[in-house]
Amino acid sequence: MTEFPSVSWHEKGEVRTAPWRSGSDLPPPKRVVIADDHMKASVAYHLACEGTAILWRGDFQNARQLLVALARRIDEPHKGKKQTVAEAERLTSIASSLPLSADEFHRYRLMQSQRARKLGMLLLPFDADFRIPLRRAPDVQQACTEAYGKATMPFIASLRELLGIIGAHEWRTKGVEVPVLSARIHPHYGVFAPIRAEYVDLVAAAPLPPVLLETPARGVAFDIGTGTGVLSALLAKRGVARVIAAERDARAVACARDNIALLKLDAQVEVQQVDLYPNGCAALIVCNPPWIPARPVSPLEHAVYDPESSMLRGFLNGLVAHLDPDGEGWLLLSDLGEHFGLRTRSELLELIDAAGLVVFDRIETRPHHPRVADVSDPLHAARQAEVTSLWRLRVRK
Template identity: 85%
Template sequence: MRHALVVPPSGADKGLGVTELPTVSWREEGEVRTAPWRSGSGLPPPKRVVIADDRMKADVAYHLACEGTAILWRGDFQNARQRLTALVRRIDAPRTGNKPSVAEANVSMPIASPLPLPADVFHRHRLIQSQRARTLGMLLLPFDADFRIPLRRAPDVQQACAEAYGTDALPFIASLRELLGIIGAHEWRTKGIEVSALGARIHPHYGVFAPIRSEYVDLVATAPLPPALLGTPSHGVAFDVGTGTGVLSALLAKRGIAHVVAAERDPRALACARDNIAALKLDAQVEVRQADLYPDGCAALVVCNPPWIPARPVSSLEHAVYDPESSMLRGFLNGLVAHLEPGGEGWLLLSDLAEHLGLRTRPELLALIDAAGLIVLDRIETRPHHPRAADVSDPLYAARQAEVTSLWRLRAR
C-alpha cells in the first residue's frame, strides 16, 4: 500500500477541464456570487457559506463549522490559519471522565456489546475522522486565476497549486485545509523521501502516495529473486502492478532485472513514476506503461502492493488505502497465473492489519489465493516501525501494535 498520503486529486482535476468542477455560491454585498469549487478529497461544495474576516471569533467560527456552515475568509491569511488551529483544538479537545471528546460526540453508532469488536472500533474511528475532516474543511479561501490568494500576508502558492491543479486558470474557492495539503505535497515533491534500500530519494507528486513506510520496500530489496528470472538472459522481465511513485520498479532495476514494466492507471502516478525513473537514470531498464491493472504479456516476476484495508473509501483521498471488497487484491490474484512465465513468481505485499481489525481473516485470504490457482512458496515477514505502531492514544493501537507486513511468494499450482 502506498501508505503516506500526499493529497490525491478530485475527479474534476484529472484533465476533465474547469467546466467539470462543481460550483459554490454565497451572498456578498447584496448579490449572489458563484465560483468553481475544488476539493482534493472529493468533498462536495458546502451548501451554506457566510463571509468573515479577522473580527470573527474562534468560538463563532467553530459553531458555524460544526453546523455545516462554511466560512469564506476575507481577512488576513495568517489570522485564517490561527482560526483553523483554534478549530483543531476545539475538535480534538481530550475527553474528561466519561464525557467524550467533541469529535466523538458528533458521531453516534449503536453499541452491539459492552466490549466492541475491533471492526466496530475501526468503523467508529473512520466516522470520527470523516466528521473531523468535514468540519475543518469549512474554512474557505478565494483564489485568483493565477493561483494567487487575494488576502493580506498570503504566501506565494502558485507553484504548489500548479503542481496540484495543472494550468487551468479561473478563480475558484477551496478550503484552507486543502491548501495546506497542497503546500505539504509541494514540500514532499521538492525534498523527496530517502529510500535506504534504493540508496536514493523518491519524489512523490501531488495525489500520489509516498513510500515512507519502508518495511515493504525492504522486503522487496531482500527477497530471493525467482530462479525463472535468474535463468533468463540479463535477468529477464518483471512487472510492477500499480507502481505509484515507481519506487519498487526502481528497486527491481537496481537488483539487476533487465526490463521492468511499471504499470499504473492513474495519470498523476504515471507522471510521477516517469519523473522518478528518469531522475534515477533507469529509463533503459524501466518502462512506465499505462494499464488498468496488468500490462500485456508475461513476466518471470510480478510484484503488487495493493491497498491493505478491505473497506469502502469515503473520499477520493482514501483510494490508495482502502480496497472495497478487496477488489484490487482479487484482480491481482485472479490474473497472476495468466501473466506468469513458467516457473515465475508473484510477490504480494500485504499487511495483516485488516485481520487484526476483523475486516478479513487469514483463511479468507488463503482461500482467495487457492481459488486463483496459486500456491504459497514462502512468506517473508517484518514488523512495521512507523510512529503509529507505538502511539497508545491511537484508537487502533492494539491492531497496529500486532501488525505484520508480509511478502507472499506465489506461483501457479
C-alpha cells in the same frame, strides 16, 4: 465554469458565486458566511459544527491560526482533565485483549470523516492564476499547478485542502529518502508516498526467482500498481534487466516516469498506463495493493482502501495467465485488515487457492513508523500487532 460545482454566498448586498474545487471530491457547502480577523474561534467552531462554511477575507496567517484553534476544539470537545499517557496505556492494554470489530473501525472512520468535514469549513478565495488575494498569503502557484493542473479561473477551496497541497509540494520537492535505493523518491500530489519503508525493505531482501537470474538478459518483471515507481526502481537496481511498471492512475503514471528518469533507469524500466496487467508474461510479478478492504471516500484514499479487495483479487486471479513457467508472484500485504475485523487470514488463503496458486514462502516484518508508539491512537492496539508480509506465490502444478 461547468466543469466544477459552484459555491454561493451573500456579500455586500449581492449574491456571489464561484467554482468549487476539492481534491477529495467533497461537495460544496450549502451555507457560507464572510469572516475576517475579528471572528472568534468559538464562533467559528459553532458555525463549522452546524455545517456553515466561513469564507475568509482577513489575514492568511490568522486563518491558519484559526484552523489550529478549530482542530483543538474538535479534538477536545469537553473541558476537563486531559488523559495522561499512563491512562492511555492502561486503556490500550484493555483494548488489546479484545478483537477490534469492523463496526468499531467504521465508527472510527466516520469520526475522522466528520472531523475533516468540520475543518474543511474554513474557505479561501483563489484568483485565476492561483494567487490568494489575502494579506500575508504565501505564493502557492507552483503547488496548486501540480495539484490542479493549468490555472483557468478564480475558485473557492478549503484552507485544509490548500495545506495538504502545500505539504504534497514540499514532499515532491525534497523527496522521500529510500535507504535501500540510496536515493530519494519524489511523490506527486495524490500519489501514495513510500514513507513506510517496511514493504520496500521486504522487496530488497527477498531472493529473486532463479529463472530471472538464469537468463538475466531476457528477464522481465512486472510491478502492478507501481505508484511512485519505487519498487520498479528497486528491482532495476537489483539487476532485473527489464521492468514494466503498470499503473492506471494518470497522476501516478506521470510520477513514476519522473522518478525513473531522475534515477536514470529509463533503459530498464518502462512505465505503462494499463488497467492492471500489461500484455505478456514475466518471471516475477510484484504487487503492493491497498492494504485495507474498505471503501475509499475520496480519490486520495484509493492507495489505502481496496473495496471488496478488488485489486487484491485482480492481481491473484491474473497471475496464472501472466507468470512464466517457474515464475513467482510477490504479494505485499499488511494484516491490518485482519486486526480491524475486515478480512480473515483464512479468507486471504482461500483467495490464493481459488486463483490456482500456492504459497511456498512468506517473509515478515513489523512496522517501525511513529504511529506504532502513539498510545493515544484509537487504533493503537491493531497497529502494534500489525505484520507486513511478502507472500511468495507460484502456480499450482
